Amino acid sequence: MTLGSASSGFGLNFDTADYPAGLGAIYNPFSWWNVRILILSDIHANLQALEASLEAAPVYDFVVNLGDVVGYGANPNEVVKISRGLGSTFVRGNHDKAASGISDARDFNPVAAAAIRWTGETLSAENLAWLRELPKGPARVEGEAEIQLVHGSPRDEDEYVMYEQEAHAILDAVKVTATFFGHTHVQGAFASNEGPARFIPPVYKDARNIGTFEFELQPGKKYLINPGSIGQPRDGDWRAAFLVFDSSSKVATFYRVPYDVKSAQGNILAAKLPERLAARLAEGR
Numbered sequence: 001m002t003l004g005s006a007s008s009g010f011g012l013n014f015d016t017a018d019y020p021a022g023l024g025a026i027y028n029p030f031s032w033w034n035v036r037i038l039i040l041s042d043i044h045a046n047l048q049a050l051e052a053s054l055e056a057a058p059v060y061d062f063v064v065n066l067g068d069v070v071g072y073g074a075n076p077n078e079v080v081k082i083s084r085g086l087g088s089t090f091v092r093g094n095h096d097k098a099a100s101g102i103s104d105a106r107d108f109n110p111v112a113a114a115a116i117r118w119t120g121e122t123l124s125a126e127n128l129a130w131l132r133e134l135p136k137g138p139a140r141v142e143g144e145a146e147i148q149l150v151h152g153s154p155r156d157e158d159e160y161v162m163y164e165q166e167a168h169a170i171l172d173a174v175k176v177t178a179t180f181f182g183h184t185h186v187q188g189a190f191a192s193n194e195g196p197a198r199f200i201p202p203v204y205k206d207a208r209n210i211g212t213f214e215f216e217l218q219p220g221k222k223y224l225i226n227p228g229s230i231g232q233p234r235d236g237d238w239r240a241a242f243l244v245f246d247s248s249s250k251v252a253t254f255y256r257v258p259y260d261v262k263s264a265q266g267n268i269l270a271a272k273l274p275e276r277l278a279a280r281l282a283e284g285r
């Protein structure tokens with residue numbers, strides 16, 4: 001298996017983990033045509049879900065990561081290593097902050113706090129130092145003036161944007177077309193509207209196989225777009241979630257990818273992390 005690979009769909013495979021971050025575009029023979037951004041969020045140390053997602057991802061030019069690389073899952077060092085190899089554009093998540101000691105886990109429920117303690121003890125000194133340096137959002141991407149990246153929301157990195165009312169207030173204030181956010185682990189998009197913002201959930205043909213849902217941004221509207229969570233989805237779909245945004249055609253393609261949940265659960269139980277963290281993966285809750 002090739003991790004961190006950008007496959008062209010024409011039989012070419014480039015192992016971007018072998019190259020410095022940001023060079024992926026050079027190895028994409030179609031990079032002059034469209035710019036495709038692979039957007040990952042809330043991996044939460046779930047190695048199996050991350051590997052399956054990268055295998056299923058289409059050709060892309062570069063990767064951005066919306067935070068919560070660690071927390072909950074049992075493979076934080078492996079997931080940090082792969083994530084670092086994929087690119088250098090990150091915003092930090094609340095679990096990244098808590099695991100690396102930037103914030104305490106006071107606001108976390110007991111299960112999440114137990115996982116944060118274990119994660120902090122398990123991460124290598126180098127990976128802890130790397131997590132500590134992750135930037136606070138919003139982050140911008142060079143050459144992509146119409147997008148910004150946040151973990152929670154542009155006004156508060158720890159805010160959960162769950163409802164149309166708060167999405168409306170945020171969309172009213174933002175200047176860019178597309179704000180990509182994570183944190184809620186719910187895949188979908190809020191679109192600006194005359195009245196309250198409208199939530200558009202992706203619709204998939206079935207709940208077992210790899211699924212895609214294309215969503216085209218309309219001129220004159222603004223969007224809050226959540227790729228969903230790779231490592232701990234909470235929208236009722238257990239499959240790993242991410243998206244690819246084509247900034248030329250303005251199409252966001254949402255993905256759901258089945259992965260070896262049993263193996264991820266086995267790692268959680270073997271690490272003596274709370275059993276609930278294993279059980280919920282199968283439920284997508």
Ligand SMILES: [Fe+2]
Binds near residue numbers: 185
């Ligand atoms: Fe998260």
